[in-house]
């Protein structure tokens with residue numbers, strides 16, 4: 281087997297890894313993502329190159345755009361897309377949104393429809409054959425329907441994790457452990473030595489304390505979140521806080537995208553953890569349809585902003601756009617309110633500036649710059665959907681027959697640091713550079 285790294289090499293974003301048996305011929309493509317930033321970056325293989333190299337099958341680990349967003353750019357009638365059902369449903373939502381928001385209009389809704397019509401659904405652990413490879417998908421615990429890909433040909437077995445979370449969350453039961461593979465391609469978003477995420481219990485306690493103190497002084501709590509994955513987890517958590525009496529019964533305002541994805545989670549609850557399924561089955565309570573979840577009826581969010589104490593869960597997760605900006609502008613100057621970040625804040629984003637303690641920020645809109653004074657307290661409580669340093673080690677140690685590890689989907693410094701740690705164990709560890717190929 282030859283593995284090629286066409287993206288996600290020493291970076292987070294544009295995931296694409298190829299498998300083949302000879303040079304310049306691709307048997308399988310794993311993930312086809314984009315890298316969102318000031319401008320969008322794509323994997324190093326173009327649509328034409330993929331055709332030239334006879335690529336016909338693309339397996340998608342999960343719906344996030346850094347793993348599936350390249351599909352409408354390269355789709356044609358000759359491609360087969362393989363994924364789980366929740367990945368398909370979430371892709372429909374995310375790719376349509378991406379199509380609407382793209383600036384250079386490089387594809388239309390036709391391509392999005394074609395992606396979905398070329399998609400073959402597979403269940404976790406079912407085997408299917410692609411170009412002589414035995415393939416199976418395994419629960420990755422990251423978002424609903426997220427999978428790891430296991431590919432076996434002859435006596436070679438490879439496992440690609442996509443994004444994984446080894447810990448149980450409000451909705452999911454954590455990734456499958458103990459698979460067997462000689463070669464592992466694993467993500468390293470939080471692989472750095474210092475990447476230690478606090479337990480759900482500790483994070484919940486902190487959240488309850490902050491929310492209670494804001495609500496008791498009649499303030500509003502703003503929680504920016506990624507639309508898919510974290511958005512649904514935080515809503516489940518807040519609903520449980522209210523049900524158990526940990527926080528008062530206040531409205532929780534939710535954005536359109538987060539609400540739509542919540543519906544998709546509900547339809548696909550069979551892919552969520554057993555405890556949640558039983559809870560819906562055995563009681564009248566359906567946490568997905570909480571009476572506390574409300575939607576703003578106004579584009580300028582004036583209905584929410586004029587209302588009393590409440591919690592607002594909104595996109596984008598790093599305050600780089602979306603309704604989150606509207607809320608932030610109105611709430612920032614009043615120390616009664618508070619802002620809680622629950623995910624990673626990338627360098628250069630407004631979210632990062634706020635986490636770093638900036639008390640005055642400049643926002644640009646329609647060519648005009650506006651200064652915003654930040655008097656509300658800012659908190660950073662990680663509820664990550666990725667395994668941390670220790671979690672990745674636990675996962676790796678459980679893999680049977682493992683010899684070679686490739687580290688991808690992480691900042692270069694972290695991946696190199698993690699490789700150094702793993703090298704002192706019995707593994708052969710590589711941190712591939714963009715475009716590199718390896719025979720395994």
Ligand SMILES: [Zn+2]
Pocket residue numbers: 342344422443
């Ligand atoms: Zn992801």
Ligand SMILES: [Zn+2]
Pocket residue numbers: 293344346347443689
């Ligand atoms: Zn990712």
